[in-house]
Amino acid sequence: KAGVTQTPRYLIKTRGQQVTLSCSPISGHRSVSWYQQTPGQGLQFLFEYFSETQRNKGNFPGRFSGRQFSNSRSEMNVSTLELGDSALYLCASSLLSGRGYEQFFGPGTRLTVL
Amino acid sequence: TQLLEQSPQFLSIQEGENLTVYCNSSSVFSSLQWYRQEPGEGPVLLVTVVTGGEVKKLKRLTFQFGDARKDSSLHITAAQPGDTGLYLCAGPEGNEKLTFGTGTRLTIIP
Numbered sequence: 001k002a003g004v005t006q007t008p009r010y011l012i013k014t015r016g017q018q019v020t021l022s023c024s025p026i027s028g029h030r031s032v033s034w035y036q037q038t039p040g041q042g043l044q045f046l047f048e049y050f051s052e053t054q055r056n057k058g059n060f061p062g063r064f065s066g067r068q069f070s071n072s073r074s075e076m077n078v079s080t081l082e083l084g085d086s087a088l089y090l091c092a093s094s095l096l097s098g099r100g101y102e103q104f105f106g107p108g109t110r111l112t113v114l
Numbered sequence: 115t116q117l118l119e120q121s122p123q124f125l126s127i128q129e130g131e132n133l134t135v136y137c138n139s140s141s142v143f144s145s146l147q148w149y150r151q152e153p154g155e156g157p158v159l160l161v162t163v164v165t166g167g168e169v170k171k172l173k174r175l176t177f178q179f180g181d182a183r184k185d186s187s188l189h190i191t192a193a194q195p196g197d198t199g200l201y202l203c204a205g206p207e208g209n210e211k212l213t214f215g216t217g218t219r220l221t222i223i224p
Contacts, residue, residue: 004156033211033212035214042214042215042216042217043157043202043204043214043217044214045211045212045213048211056208056211058211090156090157092156101206102147102159102162103147103159103212104159105149105156105157105158106156107154107155107156108154108155108156
């Protein structure tokens with residue numbers, strides 16, 4: 001079974017631009033979560049989608065948005081990029097098991113804002 | 115927001131030695147998960163512990179969930195260079211939202 005895929009793997013943008021990142025979850029997983037990872041702040045939750053609906057949202061400004069499609073694929077968008085948005089953006093799909101929800105991460109998209 | 119503090123933040127030891135990494139919180143978690151992340155990759159789930167006092171073994175890795183479900187530890191026996199990575203604990207906060215610990219960066223020196 002294929003794992004979580006994220007595209008692109010690397011991205012360089014300049015301040016003020018906007019960016020869209022894509023995530024394809026593991027087949028059969030309907031929940032997709034997004035995280036931002038930086039050396040200073042660690043892994044921080046952005047938002048989570050289930051069946052095309054946002055169920056949870058982290059403490060990030062409105063410049064960060066996302067959506068999920070009917071095939072469970074998800075995209076996140078960051079508008080008006082700032083230098084501080086440089087980070088590894090991770091997507092995870094979830095499966096409810098007997099031990100609760102377990103998340104499976106993709107390799108991430110490394111975003112650099114110049 | 116529930117916080118998970120990990121210690122130590124950095125750990126560098128020789129191959130063959132034993133080590134323990136800790137994950138502590140002032141909040142009770144219904145479960146805790148441990149992940150390992152290697153450079154350029156996403157975190158990989160190692161284990162989920164759900165019962166207070168639970169001990170799970172994964173080859174040379176032993177995971178323990180505290181009786182009060184506020185803390186967890188990861189013990190590695192006879193560390194190998196392949197164990198090098200960032201170890202993260204994580205706990206659910208509400209529905210489908212994971213809170214991650216601050217991380218322990220482990221380096222095993224051959």
